[in-house]
Amino acid sequence: MPAAKLDRGFFARSVHEVAPELIGATLLVDEVGGRIAEVEAYHHTDPAAHSFRGRTQRNSVMFGPPGFAYVYRSYGIHWCLNFVCEAEGSASAVLIRAIEPVHGLTKMRRRRRLSEERLLCSGPGRLAQALGVGRLHNGLPLDRHPFEIFARENAPEIATGVRIGITKAAELPWRYGLAGSRFLSKPFRQFQPVVRTA
């Protein structure tokens, strides 16, 4: 229960360190959320990243300091939540793709108009809808209300794989997930434990 609340410093490191460490952490938005089950890393040198071609109005938050939320519209319909990482200007972020719903189930069900728990937050668009994340959250700090992120208490087994729904740099294994979780947006093919200390 007394898990440490993550501050902005946690995100001021390589996305490839932060992303696997977020698996198993608890994300709350206005008291609603759960355990992070799946993320993807996007680095500014990565052709699939929004920041690859430079700063635009949409991605400007990615070019700011780490520890802030980058929220964008996907396919004109969905909202997707990212955590900005690394140093200011490096424009790297972690996309939150799935969580295991734990807190505020009733609210999530109402927002999603759905009762099946497994589909509440298994996918970036679904997760944003269930947590009530939208354009207003773009640029908000992750260590202040309505966001709360708690470190995991022990390192879970982490699966890695290729990212989903992209065409550029599609071979990079920068997707991380809770091995065997039923809340993943898609199962992982390969199970590659990542060595980390808590």
Place this chain on the structure above:
DNA sequence: TATGAGATCAACT
């Protein structure tokens, strides 16, 4: 189980 259409917006060519 798998594939396809539609929804709908901002960046980019």
Place this chain on the structure above:
DNA sequence: GTTGATCTCATAC
């Protein structure tokens, strides 16, 4: 005008 870090629903196998 086309393309996406997507999801849902419908129809087909």
